[in-house]
Amino acid sequence: MKILGVVGSRRKKGNTSTLMQEALKPFKMNNIETKLVFLDDYNISDCNGCEGCKETYKCVINDDMQKLYPEILESDAIILGSPAYFYNISADMKAFIDRCYCFEIFDKEDRSVWMGLNEALGGKYAAVIAVCEQEREEDMGFTAESMIKSLEALGYRVVSTVKALHLFKAGEALNDEKAMEDAKQAGEKLLKTLQLKERVRMQLSKNNL
Ligand SMILES: Cc1cc2nc3c(=O)[nH]c(=O)nc-3n(C[C@H](O)[C@H](O)[C@H](O)COP(=O)(O)O)c2cc1C
Incomplete structure (x- = not known):
């Protein structure tokens, strides 16, 4: 089992x-492999809409996103985290998500028929962490929803969402008991979902189904 955490803020702390x-x-406490990715460490250009990925499910742009595609495909679950930047995700997170367009598959004749690659592979799970400075949820705008909708389109089921409000200075989340508890619980729920999947799979093979 492998979990990928993707951070869309350039503030590493x-x-x-x-x-x-x-x-x-x-996950770490259960000795499950995790990979923490700070998008700022990668040179990821914007999707140019060339549609060059549609036959192969591979993006033709040769940049650091090519290092992340295998990580995405190998992971059983993904956690996306972004600060609210003007009521939406950061530009780094937007570029990352847009570059996952190669995993969106459309029927050639009817583009209203489509699926995320993960659906064809059997479904995967995800969690989302959205952070903002203001106190009201509406002040984070579409930050969480933007990640949720994109993940769903890519064939992930989002099982937990953290909306952490009223955080401004770098790292002050550490002193916010509720935000820290919400984040821990989001991880726990994702872990339990993956464990349930394992149990169901084992049961199915035991019952020759
Ligand atoms: C460019 C920019 C835009 C921002 N827009 C919003 C916003 O729309 N709503 C909000 O509540 N906070 C906004 N913030 C504040 C950040 O979301 C907040 O400081 C957050 O804690 C930063 O997360 P980080 O420590 O992971 O970088 C903005 C900050 C920046 C730099």
Whole structure:
């Protein structure tokens, strides 16, 4: 089992990073492999809409996203985390998500017929962490929903969402008991979902189904 955590903030000791690491803890405690990715460490250009990926499910742009595609495909679950930047995800997170367009598959004759590659592979699970400075949920705008909708389109089922409000200074999430607890619980729920999947699979093979 492998879990991929993707941080869309450039503040490595910031709130998104702090909460992401808390969400990954339940996996580490169960000796499950995790990979923490700070998008700022990767050179990821924007999707240019060339549609060159549609036959092969591979993006033709040769940049650091090519290092992340295998990580995405190998992971059983993904956690996306982004600060609210003007009511939406950060530009780094947007570029990352857009570059996952190669995993969107459309019927050639009827583009209203489509699926995420993960659906063809049998479904995967995800969690989302959204962070903002203001106190009201509406002030984070579409940050969480933007990640949720994109993950769902890619064939992930999002089982937990953390919306951490009123966090501004880098790392002050560490002192926010509720945000830290929410992040831990999000990780735990994702872990339990994956464990349930394993149990069901074992039961199915035991029953020759
Ligand atoms: C460019 C920019 C835009 C922001 N837009 C919002 C916003 O729309 N709503 C909000 O509540 N906070 C906003 N913030 C504040 C950040 O979401 C907040 O400081 C968050 O804790 C940063 O997360 P980080 O520590 O992971 O980088 C913005 C910050 C920046 C730099």
